[in-house]
Amino acid sequence: MTVLKELCRCLLRTDLSHRQIAQKVDRSPSTVARYSKRLRTLNAQWEQVQPLDEVALDRWLNPAKTGLKKLFVEPDWAYTHAELQRRGVTLALLHEEYALSAEAGVMSDTEFRRRYHRYARSRGLVMRQVRMPGHDLFLDFSGVRPSLADPQTGQRTPVELFVAVMGASRKTFAYAVASQKSVDWIACNAKAMTFFGGVPTYLIPDNLKAAVTSISRQDGPLLNMTYAEFAAHYETTVLPARPRKPKDKAPVEIGVLLVQRWVLARLRNRVFFSLEELNQAIAELVDRLNQRPMRSCGGKSRQQLFEELDAPALSPLPSTHYEYAEWKLKVSVGQDYHVAWEEHFYSVPHRLVGSKVNVKATRDAVYVFHRDKRVASHVRSRVVGGCSTLPEHQPPAHRAYSQDTAEHLMEWARQQAGALLAFVQRHGEVHRRPVLTLQACRGLQRLAREHGMDRLQAACDRALRAHANSVSSVKSILMRQLDRVSPTEAEAANEDTLPAHENVRGAHYYS
Template sequence: KVFVDFAGDTIDIFDPITGEVRAMKLFVAAMGASNYTYAEACPSESLSDWIGVHTNLFRYLGGVPKFVVCDNLKAAVSNPDRYDPGLNRTYAEMASHYGTAILAARPRRPKDKAKVEVAVQIAQRWILARLRNQRFFSLAELNAAIGVLVVELNARQMRGFGSSRAELFAEIDRLKLGELPDQPYVFARWKRCRVAPDYHVEIDGHWYSTPYRLIRELVDVRIADKTVEIFHRGQRIASHARAPNRRGHTTIADHMPSAHRRYGKWTPGGLIAAGEKIGPSAAAFFQTVIAARPHPEQGFRTCLGILSLARSYDNARVDAACRRGILIKARSVASIRSILKNGLDRAFLDETSDHQPLRHGNIRGQGYFH
């Protein structure tokens, strides 16, 4: 077993340009039999940092322990149940990649991970206390200094053992480690999404296509640095290269319905017809939005958003707002909503009215009287 945890104390690094101070967390790991210790500073206890320090730990050990005993931090355990804890999906995937198993300590039971509790105390005294008067200007510089002290700690003779941690590790623990995989684990996070009417799912502001038959279905998305993979009921149904830009679409032609045939309720013609019920400007706005997208279905969400505004505002105002949107070349629901919220549609509403209101400084208008 290897026991892992974060130290309570932190150590600072300084930005050489701005002088900003950032507190770094200290990750500590200890092997169960030899007390062989590993330590590394990282920016936070976030999932990406948590996975990263484990990857570095296994590389440092030169193999993979059979079990990893961890605390109930959010990056590791999603449901800290005493008998059946739920592991974070990314953390469990990393463990599967390395062929190890995660054992979460029971909540409020520090004795379950007493080995690393002692290792944390030693690391705070042997590493953090010795570095407290030094100034570090990068995380790499800090970890280089920590690495030197970790080597000294593991080479130090332990009382009552007559051997160092490094010697006991080579004699006992190293022989029991599993082999490292050919490639290190690549960090990826998971997200559950519902497929939109345009058969795309949104990831970090970008839209990725799925087969159109999955409209309204729940899917699981695995998001890595370079790829986006989409799974439905455990089967991978789409894979995309990660797009660097936001507010764009990545669409695979095979995911589109043949000849944009009808699916569900909405088609380009059906949406434009729904816009005509609001008014001619709304229909023209819908047509402009759909024509501006590489694929018509990609504009459906915007059109549906305009239709939803008609629940809060009367059709005349929505149509006037669309008229103003066409004039200023707006193409989003947020723009039309802002026009309505700020009353910028009023001038266009007056222009389309059959009865022009009488404007005079001394006349208050019929709305003043009961």
């Protein structure tokens, strides 16, 4: 019961003297006498006083107190707070400007300062968050970094310290990596979930480039494609903290501070030459941190709270490990229907020239996606400036030209076999110039397209029997359709007797 209500109760329900009531409520006897007179004037009963709260009772008994308050013109405190951040601006200047702009009801400089400070305190209100078990895993890198020493020179190289904290239990994980690049970030996330033995509902990282590509006012954060694919593999959701809002990830901010004090401070005088050695020392100290009792949680440790709260609520880890892959988004396909990855060029279907595609690269392969559909798959090559082209991606003319090489031409001849292969082989033996033989193969390919392979085989057979060694001979046989005439008929046609003539001399002339 409040002091004022207790004072009224004693006056209305007891027969204590004013001095005794004053001692009981720690007020002066004159104050008790004043309220006693006021209650008699109002003819007040305890039943009227009992339901009133302190403020309502004070207004009822002391109406002049509120009536004498002066009404001031309230300034725009948000504008005042913003202007105060500018260089050279003071509260005295802002009060002067406020006094000039208000015609009446101007508050004094003291009242102005008092009300501004009350407003400023209201801006710093903090909401206590209740974290659901297994719901949030907070992720961040430490601003204070450990370092590795070179065994020969002793030169120190800073490395990054990754920290992950479960929301409900505050169980902490720390791991040192070489950088904040995507490959190290993904490895840290995977090791953290293996450490906790399950997958949380949400991953809450900071806005580093390995996690968030960009942030727009309309669409919010755009996740790094590799990180988004990683989250999909683990069947979890990424909810990045707002930029410049560290309270969104307060557990990991506290976790980072604890790791800096509990781990890095204890390792400050030790020298490490490898990440493996450093991480082994970090793991030992983090384990001690998680086993340490917390007075604010009834003496329970982070590990005990984790086993009670977070562990039962985590989803199981996937059966397969995530295969790290990097992405390039919205890559334009050039006129050569190729896209580049690390200065090597990979083909896509020629119909996609001018389109935007997404390129995904794993350790052993490169994939190209168009509208979420895979349109190309290549073995990854490390040859700088090289080109990986699949024949099915080329237009027919390009495919024919690219296959018009010595290996392809000779392979074509070997596949046809028969008289055609024999003709090509004899052509090479006779002319002894490979360039001419390749040109002959191209000519034979054209004749095959014009007359068909069966007629071409028959024409090559006739040319071989006639000891003809040129493609023009084969073409002449096809044009005259001699390939369709049997050899005996052709010989008979060649044995026709000469007609009688006076100018024709017989064999007897030469004898």
